[in-house]
Amino acid sequence: MRVVFAGTPEVAVPTLEALLASPHEVVGCLTRPDARAGRGRRTRPSPVRAAAEAAGVPVLAPQRLGEEGVAEQLRDWAPDVGVVVAYGALVPRDLLGLPVHGWVNLHFSLLPQWRGAAPVQHAVLAGDEITGAVTFLLEEGLDTGPVLGRLTERIRPRDTSGDLLGRLAQAGAGLVVATVDGLARGELVPEPQPADGISLAPKLTPEDAKVDWSVPAFAVDRRIRACTPAPGAWTTWRGERLRLGPVEPLDGPPPGEGEAMGTGELRVDRSQVLVGTAAGAVRLGEVQPQGKRPMPAADWARGVRPQPQERFDG
Structure with a gap:
């Protein structure tokens, strides 16, 4: 042919x-x-x-x-x-x-x-x-x-x-x-598509890739994975865009003492950065500040020093 x-x-x-x-x-x-x-x-x-x-x-x-x-x-x-x-x-x-x-x-x-x-x-x-x-x-x-x-x-x-x-x-x-x-x-017979089960998949825009922390952890995880590598999931931190790599949803409550985490709230220790959602929390993987290369979230947090109960914007 x-x-x-x-x-x-x-x-x-x-x-x-x-x-x-x-x-x-x-x-x-x-x-x-x-x-x-x-x-x-x-x-x-x-x-x-x-x-x-x-x-x-x-x-x-x-x-x-x-x-x-x-x-x-x-x-x-x-x-x-x-x-x-x-x-x-x-x-x-x-x-x-x-x-x-x-x-x-x-x-x-x-x-x-x-x-x-x-x-x-x-x-x-x-x-x-x-x-x-x-x-x-x-x-x-x-x-x-x-x-x-x-x-x-x-x-x-x-x-x-x-x-x-x-x-x-x-x-x-x-x-x-x-x-x-x-x-x-000459062996193939085209098969018409069924009239039911139709769903649409329009192109995802950068705005679609913005993470909404007011949804459950599993939904945050899906959106970030769906937008990786393009158009690239992101949030805002202190008014600037921060690109996010895939995260890990936590099975149980986030570790640490004190009240439950608020939506978008960061909890940081030496080895990890957790973010609260509407239900549960996620552990950040790599992040990429504007104008910089991707880096582990814990390294990023050591540089920006989040304050207690500080949150991602939006």
Whole structure:
């Protein structure tokens, strides 16, 4: 099969590499334009572009797929199938039917659950125990197309969205190759998605990543893990933003004498920093003050010296 691949971030690279190692021929690659990244804000190619060019695959990086010349290039590549993994832009209606077998999208949830841009983050945030990935045929609706293949994956108790997405990206690469194999043999029958069980997973914003200490410890833990590594969970301390790495919810009451901890209240000893919530407390892991590198919470606390009953803002 002649394959056109569309993808942009690192999470899409395992699928591209799996297709390159398969009997199928990757004839071209679509990706988002080069963007500024890193501390120096230098312009860099997307991870998919770098991987494709290293393999000698022609790359197109338009701002929009509707730009002049994109459709002509796709027709020149004459794909049997398009494969999409985290591309970051919609495939226009007039291009949906261009590959012989359509466009196969790898989505990191068990559709129709968590349709949208951030399915893994929302699965962690909701406390789901099982998730997975599916391949489905693109159509005009948001993640509404019929399903071709699926796999399941257990969400581990301490998974961040980055941990879970990494595993799904690797497993999903094999699912995509199996799907393309099945299409080539004419063995796959697309299965319409059920009308019930639909949930949406819009992109999480930095404001969504702000920790609310007035909820129970388990909910604080989920939000922080869901927002790790992006967009990055945070709180405010003495008026400045403090980024938070994953925390550990305490099973019982927080250690120490005195009254129960208030929401957002810090309790510090030499080896740990605890924060009170609406029900229980959490033990901080790494924190990152503005303009500084991540550090263990106990080291941070020795520098800022929280006062008794001092709290995170908000």
